Amino acid sequence: MAMRVSTVILPIYRWAVAADVWRRAEELGCHAAYTYDHLSWREPFRDGTWFGAVPTLTAAATVTSRLRLGTMVTSPNFRHPVPLAKDLMSVDDVSGGRLTVGVGSGGTGFDARVLGAEPWSPRERADRFAEFVPLLDRLLREPTTTDTGRYYSAHEARMVPGCVQRPRVPLYVAATGPRGLALATRYGDGWVTTADDPADEIARLAAACADAGRDPAGLDRVVLTGFGPLPDSPAGFVDLAGRYAELGVTELVVHWPVPDTQFAMDQGLFERVVTALT
Numbered sequence: 001m002a003m004r005v006s007t008v009i010l011p012i013y014r015w016a017v018a019a020d021v022w023r024r025a026e027e028l029g030c031h032a033a034y035t036y037d038h039l040s041w042r043e044p045f046r047d048g049t050w051f052g053a054v055p056t057l058t059a060a061a062t063v064t065s066r067l068r069l070g071t072m073v074t075s076p077n078f079r080h081p082v083p084l085a086k087d088l089m090s091v092d093d094v095s096g097g098r099l100t101v102g103v104g105s106g107g108t109g110f111d112a113r114v115l116g117a118e119p120w121s122p123r124e125r126a127d128r129f130a131e132f133v134p135l136l137d138r139l140l141r142e143p144t145t146t147d148t149g150r151y152y153s154a155h156e157a158r159m160v161p162g163c164v165q166r167p168r169v170p171l172y173v174a175a176t177g178p179r180g181l182a183l184a185t186r187y188g189d190g191w192v193t194t195a196d197d198p199a200d201e202i203a204r205l206a207a208a209c210a211d212a213g214r215d216p217a218g219l220d221r222v223v224l225t226g227f228g229p230l231p232d233s234p235a236g237f238v239d240l241a242g243r244y245a246e247l248g249v250t251e252l253v254v255h256w257p258v259p260d261t262q263f264a265m266d267q268g269l270f271e272r273v274v275t276a277l278t
Contacts, residue, residue, distance in 0.1 A: 003241050004031035004251045005277040008072050008224070010258060011035050011051040015059055018051075021256065022060040026067040028271055029278035031251065032100060033060065034072035037079075040110045044261060054087045061095035068098045072224060072253065073174045073192065075106030076125070076132045078115055082157045085139035089163055097164035102192055102222075103136070104174035105129035126179050127151070133173065137187045140168035172222060176201060181208035190220030190251075196228040202247050221248055226255040226263050234269070234276040241277055252277065 007030050009021055025033040037053035040046050057069045069091070074084065092099040105125045106112065112119035120128065131149045139145050145157045163169050172190035175181050184191045185208045193201050202221060209216040223244055231237050241252050255263040257270050 003245045003249065003277070005241070005274055006030050006032040006034065006068075006222075006251055006253045007256050007274070008034045008036065008226075008253055009060075009256045010045070010263075011053060011056045012045065012049050012258070014049070015051075018056070019059070019063045022067070023063050025256070026064045028274045030067060030274060031278075032068035032070055032253075033064075033256075034070045034100075034102065034253065035060075037071040037074035038109075038111050039078060039114050042109060046110060054091060057091050057099070058094050061091065061098065064098075065096075066098075068100055069095055070100035070172070071102050073102035073104035073172070075104045075111070076128045076151075077106035077111040079132075081132055081136040081139055081152050082154050085136055085157070085159055088140065088169055089159055092163045092165060092169050093161075095164075099165070100170045100172060100190070102172040102174060102190075103133060104192070105180060126177070130179060130183065133171070133183045133187050137168070137171065140171075170220075172220065176204075178208070181205055182212065185209045185212040185214050185219070188219060190222055192222045192224060194224045194227045198223055198244070198249065199247055202249070216248070220250045222251040222253060223249050224253045230254075230265075232269075234272045237273045238276055 007025050013021060022033060035053050035056050040050055053071055060069055088101055108119045128151045131152050135147055135152050139157060139159055140163055143160050143162060145154045147154050170189035171187055172192050173184035173188040174192040175184045181204060191205055195201050206216050231240055244252060257263060257265040257267050
């Protein structure tokens, strides 16, 4: 697979501004533009403007025509698979089949407390994710689903007419541990990491694919950057992309610049980087 370059556009802009940002991502040639699926996020974003992921992606679908759109990532922290599947099916329809759904197990941040409960332990998060992913997969594939689980159930849940993309929208699973990697190899169309040096994680993913009898070449491997040092030139990014490609990474995701945050980057540099990689 050839290396692709994508971006993450945080949902921090009123739509009068955001519409041009999403259009620009398409004009630059980005493969996809994702957004975070949180109700609020870490500082400095917690008390600032932050819109919902599903309405944002729906609106983005109406101002773009080629760009793939997606969550990076959605989690069980405040989502139930049944209403989530209905929303995702709807976005896939509005976008004409351009949706990719990144999913993860969630964490202990603001979203974990916003509904009034104590954050789950790591084991409970893993247990919930182990139910969440298979049920979401089934809901997105089948017109009617009934299933009873410990944490998530569905009773005659209708998903008609179903996804534009068949058999369902692609699922990209963010995972590092054995249980998460097993879910990625069984249900994922792609796998997501934020590691600066993903070599060890990719090796573990390959081992999980071998255990599952799956060809790892059929699984997209996505690196979400921005959580560690990044090159300061387009040439540096080209070199980074080349090294990742040698490891088997298929998609490099760079955050749309947000001044005065960890995602600060000169806008001109960002656009030159994207252009150099597309």
